[in-house]
Amino acid sequence: MTEIDDTTLIQQFKRGDTAAFNELVDRWQVKIHRFAYGFFADADEANEITQKTFIKAYQKMDMLDDPENFSPWIYRVANNLCLDELKRAGRRKSTPLEAWVEQSIEGEQISPIDELEASELRKIIQKALLTLPDEQRIVVILKEYEGLKFREIAEILEEPVNTVKSRLYYGLKKLRRVLIKWNIPKHYLNYD
Amino acid sequence: MTEQETQNQLMDYLYNEMDDEQKAAFEKHLENNPKLRKELNELQGIRSLLDNVPTETPAYNMIGLPQEPKTSRIYSFIKPVLTIAASLLIGVMIFAFADIEMGQTENGYYLTFGSPPVEESVSEEAVIDLMNQIRNENQLLIAAMLEQNRELQNAQLEQVITELAQYYEARRNQDLMLVAEGFAQLEEETTNRLVRTNETLEDIFFALYNQ
Numbered sequence: 186m187t188e189i190d191d192t193t194l195i196q197q198f199k200r201g202d203t204a205a206f207n208e209l210v211d212r213w214q215v216k217i218h219r220f221a222y223g224f225f226a227d228a229d230e231a232n233e234i235t236q237k238t239f240i241k242a243y244q245k246m247d248m249l250d251d252p253e254n255f256s257p258w259i260y261r262v263a264n265n266l267c268l269d270e271l272k273r274a275g276r277r278k279s280t281p282l283e284a285w286v287e288q289s290i291e292g293e294q295i296s297p298i299d300e301l302e303a304s305e306l307r308k309i310i311q312k313a314l315l316t317l318p319d320e321q322r323i324v325v326i327l328k329e330y331e332g333l334k335f336r337e338i339a340e341i342l343e344e345p346v347n348t349v350k351s352r353l354y355y356g357l358k359k360l361r362r363v364l365i366k367w368n369i370p371k372h373y374l375n376y377d
Numbered sequence: 378m379t380e381q382e383t384q385n386q387l388m389d390y391l392y393n394e395m396d397d398e399q400k401a402a403f404e405k406h407l408e409n410n411p412k413l414r415k416e417l418n419e420l421q422g423i424r425s426l427l428d429n430v431p432t433e434t435p436a437y438n439m440i441g442l443p444q445e446p447k448t449s450r451i452y453s454f455i456k457p458v459l460t461i462a463a464s465l466l467i468g469v470m471i472f473a474f475a476d477i478e479m480g481q482t483e484n485g486y487y488l489t490f491g492s493p494p495v496e497e498s499v500s501e502e503a504v505i506d507l508m509n510q511i512r513n514e515n516q517l518l519i520a521a522m523l524e525q526n527r528e529l530q531n532a533q534l535e536q537v538i539t540e541l542a543q544y545y546e547a548r549r550n551q552d553l554m555l556v557a558e559g560f561a562q563l564e565e566e567t568t569n570r571l572v573r574t575n576e577t578l579e580d581i582f583f584a585l586y587n588q
Contacts, residue, residue: 310426328392329427335394350388351381357423364426374422 195252206246210239216331217263223326224267226311234270238263257340260331264323264341271319306373313363321356324349378406383413391420 189197189205191212197205214235221234241262249258314322320342327338339346361374378386389395390403407414471477478489 306426325427329424335388335392347381347385350385354384354388354420357420360427361419361423364423373426374419 191255192252195246195249195255198246206243209242213259214239217259219330220260220263220326221267223314223330224322225270226315230270234263234266237266241266254340257337260327260333260341261343267323268319306369309364309367309369310360313360313367316363317356317359321352321359324352325356325360328353387413387417387420391417391424 189208191209194205194209198209217238218231218235221238222228222231225231225234238259242259245262249255314325317325323342324338327333327341328335333341335346335349338349342349364374365371386395386399386403386406390400395403407417475490478487480487
């Protein structure tokens with residue numbers, strides 16, 4: 186059976202078909218959850234942002250003039266909710282890199298061992314992501330986890346494409362510097 | 378090429394967003410630039426590390442709207458037929474229970490509701506008896522009404538007379554009080570006048586006696 190595309194589902198939902206909206210949620214909740222998790226590194230926060238995103242999508246779908254633009258639109262909704270949550274919680278934005286020079290993760294000194302457990306490495310990378318400024322972290326998440334094109338990210342963030350590329354460049358460079366400071370073995374950080 | 382342009386091209390190359398011509402030109406540029414190659418290697422290393430970041434996925438539907446029960450295609454097809462059949466059945470039932478009749482005469486069509494009244498023959502004596510009975514009942518009813526009316530009028534008249542008597546009694550008492558008050562005032566004035574007359578006479582006698 187041919188799968189109905191998102192555009193058709195949105196049109197059906199606008200005509201009152203709630204099942205079409207449920208199908209949209211089913212398709213997009215993993216992506217939105219992954220995006221929010223990358224932002225907060227917290228499953229509960231990611232759940233909350235995901236739910237809020239779809240509630241907002243349900244309420245504001247009429248304002249989406251072109252259903253073809255659903256993808257950037259839903260990411261934009263999620264991104265705004267993430268930023269709102271940061272403001273609401275009054276959180277400290279990402280820590281300046283200099284502040285992490287002498288810091289280790291949760292007070293534990295990571296010794297330069299040859300092999301790290303995969304789960305441990307994942308935790309370290311997730312925490313390193315949190316050290317990035319919000320605008321760089323968003324671009325890294327959208328590019329690396331969601332696999333979006335620069336043009337699509339620019340559309341979501343409503344920024345020039347070159348700005349997106351620049352943020353990603355500096356975000357990746359900063360991640361590398363943080364991981365080196367945390368004694369991550371060099372062979373993890375070199376491609377060759 | 379500026380540093381900013383180089384960074385942008387590095388990103389395009391890293392994420393494979395260059396066409397073949399751009400890619401070939403950039404790779405040529407890389408061959409002549411070991412510093413840029415090193416930077417590319419470092420960025421690719423970070424990319425491969427990021428692949429290890431956990432991707433949390435919700436284990437259940439985050440949002441769910443109640444759905445209307447789906448109807449089968451067969452039901453969708455026969456639904457209008459069933460609706461028409463049910464309407465016809467209701468119409469027939471109404472015609473049957475309301476004794477509705479439709480027909481045609483020489484003058485046109487007619488539509489009647491209910492059954493015509495049953496005609497029964499009644500004798501003249503029975504009619505006269507019925508009329509007499511009704512007349513007697515009417516007379517009794519009128520007499521009772523007249524009696525009741527008369528009693529009501531008597532009661533009203535009695536009440537009016539009583540109220541009038543009470544009024545005159547009160548008026549008489551008030552007049553008597555006024556008359557008594559008038560006599561008392563007259564008596565007082567007369568007494569005062571006598572006292573003054575006596576005093577005047579005493580003055581006259583005293584004057585005459587002294588002369």
